[in-house]
Amino acid sequence: MIKKQDLINLDNEDVLSPFRNEFHLPENTYYFDGNSLGMAPKITHEKMRKVIVNEWGQGVIRSWIDHEWGISPQRIGNKIARLIGAEDGEVIAADSTSINIFKMIAAALQSNPGRQVVLTEKDNFPTDLYMMQGLENFTPNQISSKIVSSSDLIDSLDESVAALLLSEVNYKTGSIAQMKEITQKAHHKGIMVIWDLSHSVGSIPVNLNDCLVDFAVGCGYKFLNGGPGAPAFLFAAKRHHHKIEPILSGWFGHADPFAFSEQYTPAKDVTRLMCGTPPLLGLIALECGVDILLRADINLLREKAKKLGSIFIDLIEEKCKNLDFLLASPRDNSKRGGHVSLSHPHGFALSRALVERGVVCDFRTPDIVRFGITPLYMRYQDLYDAVEIIADVAKSTNWEEQDATVALYT
Ligand SMILES: Cc1ncc(COP(=O)(O)O)c(C=O)c1O
Numbered sequence: 001m002i003k004k005q006d007l008i009n010l011d012n013e014d015v016l017s018p019f020r021n022e023f024h025l026p027e028n029t030y031y032f033d034g035n036s037l038g039m040a041p042k043i044t045h046e047k048m049r050k051v052i053v054n055e056w057g058q059g060v061i062r063s064w065i066d067h068e069w070g071i072s073p074q075r076i077g078n079k080i081a082r083l084i085g086a087e088d089g090e091v092i093a094a095d096s097t098s099i100n101i102f103k104m105i106a107a108a109l110q111s112n113p114g115r116q117v118v119l120t121e122k123d124n125f126p127t128d129l130y131m132m133q134g135l136e137n138f139t140p141n142q143i144s145s146k147i148v149s150s151s152d153l154i155d156s157l158d159e160s161v162a163a164l165l166l167s168e169v170n171y172k173t174g175s176i177a178q179m180k181e182i183t184q185k186a187h188h189k190g191i192m193v194i195w196d197l198s199h200s201v202g203s204i205p206v207n208l209n210d211c212l213v214d215f216a217v218g219c220g221y222k223f224l225n226g227g228p229g230a231p232a233f234l235f236a237a238k239r240h241h242h243k244i245e246p247i248l249s250g251w252f253g254h255a256d257p258f259a260f261s262e263q264y265t266p267a268k269d270v271t272r273l274m275c276g277t278p279p280l281l282g283l284i285a286l287e288c289g290v291d292i293l294l295r296a297d298i299n300l301l302r303e304k305a306k307k308l309g310s311i312f313i314d315l316i317e318e319k320c321k322n323l324d325f326l327l328a329s330p331r332d333n334s335k336r337g338g339h340v341s342l343s344h345p346h347g348f349a350l351s352r353a354l355v356e357r358g359v360v361c362d363f364r365t366p367d368i369v370r371f372g373i374t375p376l377y378m379r380y381q382d383l384y385d386a387v388e389i390i391a392d393v394a395k396s397t398n399w400e401e402q403d404a405t406v407a408l409y410t
Pocket of ligand 1: 167198199219
């Protein structure tokens with residue numbers, strides 16, 4: 001039996017515990033949604049104030065140079081590169097993940113002439129599938145998307161495939177794909193590989209160059225704590241830069257934007273994958289979140305997250321017996337990323353009832369309740385209290401009434 005005091009002891013020994021104090025903590029809340037929207041770092045508030053009042057307020061347009069606003073996509077990209085095993089000049093902070101997926105699929109197709117299939121698996125995040133479908137609709141004779149079940153994925157890697165697009169950590173189950181092994185298998189068939197790191201970056205150690213990954217994208221608002229709608233990032237391995245003729249050929253990807261020339265000439269490096277004016281305020285907020293992660297050490301965070309996730313599962317099994325929960329994530333914590341998913345026949349209603357009681361989790365169809373594990377600001381003892389609430393809600397809720405109420409809002 002797990003005792004709360006044992007968990008308090010773990011908190012007292014936790015070398016990462018001081019980081020919790022660097023975040024605004026919502027009152028009466030057990031926050032299990034940092035895999036969807038990370039919490040607000042206190043420094044972001046201070047830094048944004050400085051940027052708005054001083055840099056924008058006083059410096060106005062001069063701040064693009066005086067305060068290095070103009071090079072923030074590259075500067076922040078280089079910082080994110082350190083979290084994902086990339087080099088300086090391979091990552092840029094820009095646009096949304098969806099838009100970056102579009103750019104990377106196009107780049108992969110250009111780097112692999114003569115092939116037109118873009119492959120992914122059915123349970124990849126929907127926007128990944130949608131961006132593939134959008135490109136296919138735009139140029140049906142040049143691109144065809146192929147969406148297969150996970151069990152058929154490896155057998156589908158053949159010489160017709162130009163690009164493979166996968167998420168490293170599955171958004172529903174949290175299971176971790178074998179990046180190195182899959183990339184190698186795809187390369188063996190001459191396929192370019194694009195990894196969506198939205199649920200990996202800032203949560204698990206990633207080493208793109210060690211895995212010889214071609215392209216990658218990821219979100220800034222989840223484990224990077226960059227704020228709602230934070231800019232995303234993209235990675236393109238240096239060996240591909242010269243082959244990419246950006247389809248979204250905006251002026252910020254130009255070799256010399258302020259020459260205002262009539263002809264588009266892409267910048268030499270990853271900058272060619274930028275499009276329009278960078279969203280400076282969002283980038284500065286993102287940088288605050290990234291800086292905290294760089295100080296925290298991703299390996300220590302990962303070890304704590306594994307332990308938190310396993311204790312959470314043990315507590316659920318202990319306190320929520322016969323309450324219809326099933327573990328939908330891998331039990332082996334080396335195979336599970338930054339969230340634990342439980343299926344429940346009344347998952348949506350349950351997730352809403354939990355949020356009402358201060359256990360902020362989320363729901364993914366058809367019946368998955370997701371609990372994000374965020375070791376920067378999560379305490380072991382909170383798991384104990386949160387699971388007591390989960391058990392109480394699951395025992396006491398009148399599901400028929402609850403489902404009917406929920407139906408009114410959906
Ligand atoms: C794996 C994955 N990819 C992409 C996205 C969406 O990214 P964006 O809304 O920034 O385009 C999400 C959002 O949750 C996601 O989980």
